[in-house]
Every structure is written in C-alpha cells, then in structure tokens.
Amino acid sequence: MAAGVGLLTKALLPALGLLVALFAMPTVIGGAPAPSWPPATLRDTGLYSDWPTKTIARDNLPFSPQYPLWSDGAKKSRWVRIPKGTFIDASNPDVWRFPVGTRLWKEFRFARRAETRFIERTRAGWQFASYRWNDDETEAPLAPELGARSAPIREGLYHRIPSRTDCRACHEAGPVHVLGITALQMSPDRDPNALHAEPPDPGSLDLTSLVARGIVRGLPRRIASTPPRIAASTPAARAALGYLSTNCGNCHTGAGELASLAFALNYTINRADGEPPPALLTTVGKPSHFKVSSDPDIVERVCAGHPGKSMIVARMASRYPLLQMPPLGSQLVDEEAVALITRWISEDVVSPEPAAADREDKR
Numbered sequence: 001m002a003a004g005v006g007l008l009t010k011a012l013l014p015a016l017g018l019l020v021a022l023f024a025m026p027t028v029i030g031g032a033p034a035p036s037w038p039p040a041t042l043r044d045t046g047l048y049s050d051w052p053t054k055t056i057a058r059d060n061l062p063f064s065p066q067y068p069l070w071s072d073g074a075k076k077s078r079w080v081r082i083p084k085g086t087f088i089d090a091s092n093p094d095v096w097r098f099p100v101g102t103r104l105w106k107e108f109r110f111a112r113r114a115e116t117r118f119i120e121r122t123r124a125g126w127q128f129a130s131y132r133w134n135d136d137e138t139e140a141p142l143a144p145e146l147g148a149r150s151a152p153i154r155e156g157l158y159h160r161i162p163s164r165t166d167c168r169a170c171h172e173a174g175p176v177h178v179l180g181i182t183a184l185q186m187s188p189d190r191d192p193n194a195l196h197a198e199p200p201d202p203g204s205l206d207l208t209s210l211v212a213r214g215i216v217r218g219l220p221r222r223i224a225s226t227p228p229r230i231a232a233s234t235p236a237a238r239a240a241l242g243y244l245s246t247n248c249g250n251c252h253t254g255a256g257e258l259a260s261l262a263f264a265l266n267y268t269i270n271r272a273d274g275e276p277p278p279a280l281l282t283t284v285g286k287p288s289h290f291k292v293s294s295d296p297d298i299v300e301r302v303c304a305g306h307p308g309k310s311m312i313v314a315r316m317a318s319r320y321p322l323l324q325m326p327p328l329g330s331q332l333v334d335e336e337a338v339a340l341i342t343r344w345i346s347e348d349v350v351s352p353e354p355a356a357a358d359r360e361d362k363r
Contacts, residue, residue, distance in 0.1 A: 037122065038129035042140035045118050045131075047079065047105050059084075060105070064200040065185035067242040070334040072153050074108040075198070078180060080205070082215050091218035093183045093228075094268045095175045104178065113137050114151035114159045119171070119178070126177050128167035157331060166328050174253035174266065179246070183207060183219065184269055189227040193239040195336055220270075228269045230277075233348055240344035241267055243337055244279050244312075247326060254278060261289060263301070283312065285351055290315070292323070304351040307342040316341060 039045045049057040056062075060079040068076065082088065086099035102121040108114045113133040120127050131140040132150050143150075147163040171177045186207040190197070200206070210216040211224055230245075232238035249266030252258060263286075264278035271277075283301040288311040292298050295314070303309040315325035317338045 037120070037127055038118070038142055040142055042116050042118070042131035045105070045129075046081070046103065047116070047118075057081075060103075061205050062201045062203060063181060063186065063205040064198055065180040065182075065246070066187065066190045066197055067185060067194050067246040068196050068198065069179070069246055070196060070330055070337060071108060072159065072330050072332045073196075074110060074114070074153075074159070076109070077107045077201075079105045080181060087215055087217045088181075088210070089218050090183065090216045091220075092270065093220055093223050094266075094270045096178070096182060096216070098178060102178075104181075106180070108159065110151050110153055110159060112151055113140075115143070115161050116140060117167070119167075126171065128164050128171065130161045130164075130167070132161055153332070160331065162328065170250055170328060173251040173258070174249075174256055176250065176253075176266075179250050183223055184228050184230070184242075184245070184267060186210060187227040187229060189229045191230065191238055191242055193235050195239060195243050195334075195340060223269065230267055236340065236344050237348040240340050240348075241277060241279055243340060247334075247337070249279075251326070254282065262286075280349075284349055302345055302349060304349045305346060307345040310345055313338065313341055313345065 042048075043051045046057060047060055049055050056079060060081045063078050063080055065078075081103040083099060083101035086101065088099070088102075089097040098121050100121055100123055104119045105116055107116045112135070115133065116131045118129045118131065130143040130147075132143040132148055133140045143161045145164050147166065148161045150159040150161050152158050171179065176182065186205065188206045188208050205215075207216070207219075207224075207227055211219060230238045230241050232241055244265045245267035249264070252261070252263050252265040254262060254264030254266075262282055264282045267277050267279065284304055286301045287299060288301050290311060292311070292314055297309050298311050298314050300309065301311050307313045312325075315323055317333055318324045319331060319333055321327075
C-alpha cells in the first residue's frame with residue numbers, strides 16, 4: 001500500500017509543479033500581464049520615454065491650470081495621458097468624467113525635484129501614489145504609504161509627501177476628483193492676476209486644444225464657443241474667487257460629507273446668468289460654525305468690509321493645526337493670498353441684500 005501511494009505521488013509531482021508555476025505567474029488580462037499597482041518606481045509609471053535624460057513620453061501632454069494650488073511655493077509641472085480611442089465626457093461642464101486608463105503626474109520642485117505624484121483611473125477607481133526623489137535626482141522610488149519627508153523648502157523646513165489617505169481626502173472630498181483639469185482651469189481666457197500661476201509650457205493643453213483634438217467631448221456649445229471665466233466686479237475679486245475655488249473649493253462644495261455646512265467655495269460655471277457664485281452666497285454675512293476662542297469677534301465666514309472679522313482670513317493666516325485652512329498640503333502661510341483675500345473683503349465684498357420677504361416684514 002505504501003509503495004502504491006509513493007508511486008502515485010511520484011506520478012503527480014510534474015502536474016503539481018505545473019499548477020504551482022501557473023499560480024506563480026502574473027495574472028493575464030487580454031493577453032498581457034496585469035501590472036502591479038502602485039508601480040515600484042516613478043520610471044515604471046510611463047511618464048518618461050528615457051529615464052537618464054528625463055525625456056517625457058510623447059503621449060503625456062503638459063498642462064497648466066490657471067489657478068494653481070498653493071504648496072509652500074513649490075514649482076510644478078503637470079502631465080496627463082488619455083488612452084487612445086477614449087475621451088473626457090464634459091457634458092457636465094463642472095464635473096468632467098475621465099476614462100479608465102487616464103494617468104496624471106504632478107512634479108514638485110524646490111531647489112531640486114522633491115516629489116512626483118501619480119494618479120491613475122483603474123477599473124477599481126482612482127488610485128494614488130507619490131514618488132520621492134533622491135538628492136541627486138537619479139531615482140524616485142515609491143514613497144511610504146503613510147507619507148515621508150523630502151527635499152528642504154528652506155532651512156529647518158522640509159517638504160512633506162502626503163499619505164495616500166491624505167490624497168484621497170482631497171481628491172475624493174467632492175464630485176471633482178481631478179482638481180487641475182476643469183473647463184475653468186483650462187480656459188484660454190486666463191486670469192492675468194491669478195496667484196502663483198506659471199506660464200504654460202509650449203504645447204500645453206487648453207480647453208480649445210482639448211476640444212479640437214477630441215480629447216474633450218460633450219462640452220455645452222456656449223462654453224465651447226465662449227471660454228469660461230470668473231465673472232467678478234474687479235480684477236481682485238476675479239483672482240480671489242479663483243484662488244478660493246482651487247485652494248478651498250475641492251472640499252467645500254456644499255455637497256458630500258460637508259453638505260450640512262451649506263458652505264461652498266468652488267466656482268461653478270453651469271448656473272444661470274447673473275446668479276452669484278457659491279462663494280458669495282454661502283459666506284457673506286453667514287455665521288461660522290467654527291469659533292476662535294482667542295477672538296470672539298470673528299463670527300462670520302466673510303464679514304463684508306471687515307477682513308479682521310472674517311473667519312476665512314483667520315484660518316488662511318494660521319498654520320496652527322486645529323485652525324489652519326486648508327488642513328493639508330502646506331506648512332507655510334500663503335502671505336500673498338491672505339493679502340488678496342483681505343483686499344477683496346475690504347474693497348469689493350458688500351453685505352447681501354435682504355430677501356424680499358424680509359424687506360416686507362420690516363415695513
């Protein structure tokens with residue numbers, strides 16, 4: 001009996017070996033091995049066609065949003081790749097839908113390259129990763145999932161690479177998951193007073209070229225024919241609303257988990273002509289749910305004519321962890337932005353007119 005079992009086992013060994021080999025092979029989808037996610041190094045993401053010379057692959061297209069996010073003064077470069085044969089659905093001009101396979105990269109530089117963030121839309125949803133450049137910029141391995149310290153910003157202060165949870169907190173807080181590519185951000189009617197805006201690189205995408213190349217489809221005709229811009233009474237107001245939309249409006253959209261706050265700073269273009277933007281309707285004269293114990297006079301989100309009594313200014317001007325806004329992504333106060341918002345509230349913001357019903361009650 002023992003001899004029979006031994007012979008049977010010996011006969012099955014080749015088959016067992018084959019099964020083990022099959023299970024050890026990469027999963028094959030559509031005839032090609034499925035890549036692991038996230039890629040182990042930046043060079044594995046497909047950004048570069050030649051790593052030693054840092055040559056960007058031809059199908060990765062540069063773009064530059066007109067209202068960039070403040071990141072402690074970092075210089076940035078951005079690229080997007082839309083898979084061939086697919087397109088961005090822009091039928092809702094405020095919430096674009098990107099096809100599976102979309103890839104985006106954003107490079108952060110101080111004295112040198114510090115970090116490159118990578119986003120990809122997979123069949124399982126959006127995936128996020130960050131890569132930390134070494135001192136001589138020869139390698140950029142995957143950063144730890146919980147984040148890491150990177151290049152110096154200035155003496156004693158270092159750039160912080162966010163955790164993947166932090167990435168999701170910003171990108172998935174509202175309906176727009178790709179924060180830098182929207183109809184407004186890509187509009188060729190760029191705001192000359194936008195804070196920290198960088199001149200687009202040669203060949204950079206804008207809304208006109210996206211539509212002409214078929215990368216964006218379904219955009220309402222009125223927006224395709226007349227590039228969108230922020231409607232404002234003064235240049236400072238236009239720049240202020242643009243800054244708030246990018247730096248605050250990704251979370252404060254009046255929807256999602258923060259809907260109960262009824263607080264929206266995102267600038268929407270799909271609304272009736274003459275309708276004030278959400279940043280005015282939900283801030284001016286509106287009570288703040290957040291209180292500053294050291295200054296009980298700050299009780300409104302925006303107090304018209306009084307930036308010192310406006311909660312938005314107080315939170316922008318702080319980097320105390322429980323007070324600062326935005327809560328993630330920066331360690332330094334954006335002094336230019338504080339000055340802009342202060343000027344806007346002082347000179348351009350007026351108290352909202354009381355509703356018609358309120359006026360009747362007072363007669």
